[in-house]
Amino acid sequence: MTDQPSHAAEPSPPGEAKRGDAMLDGAALSARLPVARGRIAAMRPLADLCWLRVGGPAEALFQPADRDDLAGFLAALPADIPLTPLGVGSNLIIRDGGLSGVAVRLGRGFNGVEVLPDHRLRVGAALLDSRAAMAAAEAGIAGLEFLRTIPGALGGAVRMNAGCYGAYAADVVETVTYLGRDGRSVTVPGGEIGFGYRSSDLPEDAVIVEAVLRGRPGDPAEIEAKMADYIARREASQPTRDRSCGSTFRNPSGYSSTGEAGDPMDLKAWTLIDAAGCRGLRRGGAVMSEKHSNFLVNAGGATAADLEGLGEEVRARVRAACGIALEWEIRRIGLPPREAAS
């Protein structure tokens, strides 16, 4: 730890927490939080930190200065206070009532990238996936190209076992380092993590701080060309410029699309959504994209309740049409708006 000035919780400007704030008590929570060098904000709105631009506030948002700061904070955090790690919110609907407890968002102290021998990269959990892919390309490390088009950060990629075009985080993770709820650092070999389709079995409140990724030797120009091809494929088939979280529901086949011609994984969520007549279906400002029907989009003015409600309506219609229960891929966390909860 250094002796930089510490920040106690900052009170939020009046009216900052728009919805659900009566269910959260930022001032009372803040009084119980350990002092830290990083930033702690009470009742901090989270919508601007999420791709869908919806959701209520965090009762407290902690942005640690560095790993020591995070470790000290976690070690002193009372055990009854809920802890939620956030990435860059590209796979999250935070409900309108907000998040109780402490949300942790990693920033500058966690976005390093270092080229290691044997075609490996050490990456901080806050580093964007695209940055990791670009650093790998520059260093002539092949195998990480798929990360170029996934808009999250590395912590979220590991947690979600993010993947596309036939490759997954699980294929390239050599080790993951996380801080447990008690602040202790744990490093786990990738092979010992139970990775599944869009999942991993790391403890829910573990804060991933770093990963070592392993690729293979490659020609930078060929790696660049592959990444450009992935970007072009995305642009052609997905509403990449809209506010979404990517695929809303898992493919019932249990695989992400490889994007290859003749891909045999034909049981895709979007085909079921189309068959149930849900392409373009709307609720408030939420819409199932006309361009890719498994993308739930905030077309303007949507609430988290609109988005989640529309998703549930799609699930019900698909189940009625073909008997298959779609499973959410987007994580929905937090409290419903107060009026819905009472």
Ligand SMILES: Cc1cc2nc3c(=O)[nH]c(=O)nc-3n(C[C@H](O)[C@H](O)[C@H](O)COP(=O)(O)OP(=O)(O)OC[C@H]3O[C@@H](n4cnc5c(N)ncnc54)[C@H](O)[C@@H]3O)c2cc1C
């Ligand atoms: C346009 C678009 C396209 C997408 N395409 C794909 C795709 O092709 N393949 C794919 O797999 N996903 C895709 N996604 C979804 C999303 O980008 C991935 O799931 C991504 O890995 C989420 O990372 P994040 O940093 O945004 O995490 P968040 O959305 O912030 O969080 C997701 C989960 O990870 C946890 N988490 C985040 N950071 C940490 C951390 N440091 N420690 C512990 N837990 C953490 C959170 O608690 C949460 O449970 C897409 C999203 C968009 C918007």
